[in-house]
Amino acid sequence: MPTTQQDQLSATFAALADPTRRAILARLATGEATVNEIAEPFEVSLQAVSKHLKVLERAGLISRGRSAQWRPCRLTAEPLEDVSDWVSRYRAFWDSGFDRLDRRLREIQKGQNGEHDDH
Amino acid sequence: MPTTQQDQLSATFAALADPTRRAILARLATGEATVNEIAEPFEVSLQAVSKHLKVLERAGLISRGRSAQWRPCRLTAEPLEDVSDWVSRYRAFWDSGFDRLDRRLREIQKGQNGEHDDH
DNA sequence: GCTATATTCAACCCAACGGTTCATTAACGA
DNA sequence: TCGTTAATGAACCGTTGGGTTGAATATAGC
Numbered sequence: 001m002p003t004t005q006q007d008q009l010s011a012t013f014a015a016l017a018d019p020t021r022r023a024i025l026a027r028l029a030t031g032e033a034t035v036n037e038i039a040e041p042f043e044v045s046l047q048a049v050s051k052h053l054k055v056l057e058r059a060g061l062i063s064r065g066r067s068a069q070w071r072p073c074r075l076t077a078e079p080l081e082d083v084s085d086w087v088s089r090y091r092a093f094w095d096s097g098f099d100r101l102d103r104r105l106r107e108i109q110k111g112q113n114g115e116h117d118d119h
Numbered sequence: 120m121p122t123t124q125q126d127q128l129s130a131t132f133a134a135l136a137d138p139t140r141r142a143i144l145a146r147l148a149t150g151e152a153t154v155n156e157i158a159e160p161f162e163v164s165l166q167a168v169s170k171h172l173k174v175l176e177r178a179g180l181i182s183r184g185r186s187a188q189w190r191p192c193r194l195t196a197e198p199l200e201d202v203s204d205w206v207s208r209y210r211a212f213w214d215s216g217f218d219r220l221d222r223r224l225r226e227i228q229k230g231q232n233g234e235h236d237d238h
Numbered sequence: 239g240c241t242a243t244a245t246t247c248a249a250c251c252c253a254a255c256g257g258t259t260c261a262t263t264a265a266c267g268a
Numbered sequence: 269t270c271g272t273t274a275a276t277g278a279a280c281c282g283t284t285g286g287g288t289t290g291a292a293t294a295t296a297g298c
Contacts, residue, residue, distance in 0.1 A: 009138075010137065014133070046274090078213050080206050081214070090144070095200070166247090187296065189244065240297100242296085246291105254283105256284100265273085267272080267273100268269100268270090
């Protein structure tokens, strides 16, 4: 059973693990852009950027339109909300030391249950 | 030039991209645990879990003590704060539609500059 | 010293990743 | 129609990732 693309959250984290893809998202935060426009600042080939865009699209982080021969990409940040929710469960572990930790434990365990689809 | 482990944030995202590792973090949120204790719920081998722990350790998400032949692991969630900070820059894109977007653009572009170590 | 337990190291396997190059598809413009 | 531009598809390559099994290391207890 392959690990890849096992679930939405994993796909999102995996997509964000590449700095080029994060830079692409930052670019798209300024507005729609075509593949060529997106690729311009990078040293890698256009095809490599096209692959990155496909990864981002499958993670739901971008969506693409059709305008003549251009396929403008735009940011769809909804999956980042899931990331935010996930990481928020651990907030008590870094910003208030270990205060109220016990109170958060059940939340984390409960919340992570949809997560134990491993094995 | 390899992409892997290029920077701290990438390493953290990559570590979080595996559901087994996220489950390990959830387990450690309940307190310290030894490798055997951590491995118990999973179907994979102990060695596989040991590798996962190494990944988490290199990402700074866990630290390990030494007590006799046990190496208890505990959660060190600080890198998650960086994740939280990163994802927060995009909050306006999902929770308030596109309101005040222009105002956030410069923040995102500025914040992402330490990020453009690609290429 | 011997044995059991806890953990890691090492070698290997296979699938996936990020990159390349070359070829193809699609739409525009003259 | 022809040439140009935009973008993707396909084949390939080297590296990494997650998994395994088997051996090694370290510590405790007798």
